[in-house]
Amino acid sequence: MPAPKGHEPYNKNGEGGRPKKYTDEFIEKEAEELEKWIKKPKSIWFGDFAFERGYDDNRMAEFAEMNERFSGALREARCWQKNLLTKGALTNKLNPGFTKFVMANTCGWTEKTESKISGDISNPLNFIINNVDGTSKDLVKE
Numbered sequence: 001m002p003a004p005k006g007h008e009p010y011n012k013n014g015e016g017g018r019p020k021k022y023t024d025e026f027i028e029k030e031a032e033e034l035e036k037w038i039k040k041p042k043s044i045w046f047g048d049f050a051f052e053r054g055y056d057d058n059r060m061a062e063f064a065e066m067n068e069r070f071s072g073a074l075r076e077a078r079c080w081q082k083n084l085l086t087k088g089a090l091t092n093k094l095n096p097g098f099t100k101f102v103m104a105n106t107c108g109w110t111e112k113t114e115s116k117i118s119g120d121i122s123n124p125l126n127f128i129i130n131n132v133d134g135t136s137k138d139l140v141k142e
Contacts, residue, residue, distance in 0.1 A: 022059075028069055
């Protein structure tokens with residue numbers, strides 16, 4: 001919807017709608033503040049930064065899409081947080097179980113078991129015979 005007659009357009013591109021709440025200047029300032037915030041010793045969870053600033057932590061991802069500097073600051077904050085959580089869990093300053101939970105849900109960490117044994121599930125004896133390599137005589141006591 002265009003601006004009413006006689007009014008300047010709300011947005012620079014001439015489109016209607018309400019003015020942007022989060023301007024480029026605001027996001028630049030938030031990037032600077034995030035960079036300062038992660039250097040504070042009591043800062044642990046960067047989601048607290050958003051809460052303290054009065055917006056949802058999901059908004060930070062939107063800011064990162066809109067602004068390169070904020071994107072870099074957010075990457076740095078995520079890396080900083082991952083290192084802080086890892087060191088805290090390794091030194092038992094933070095609960096290792098909860099740290100594992102956080103890392104799994106925020107950093108994509110997974111716990112997986114890899115089996116070194118592979119073979120034909122329909123014929124398991126074939127796997128044993130193929131892997132014995134001439135040592136089958138050792139399986140039978142003489």
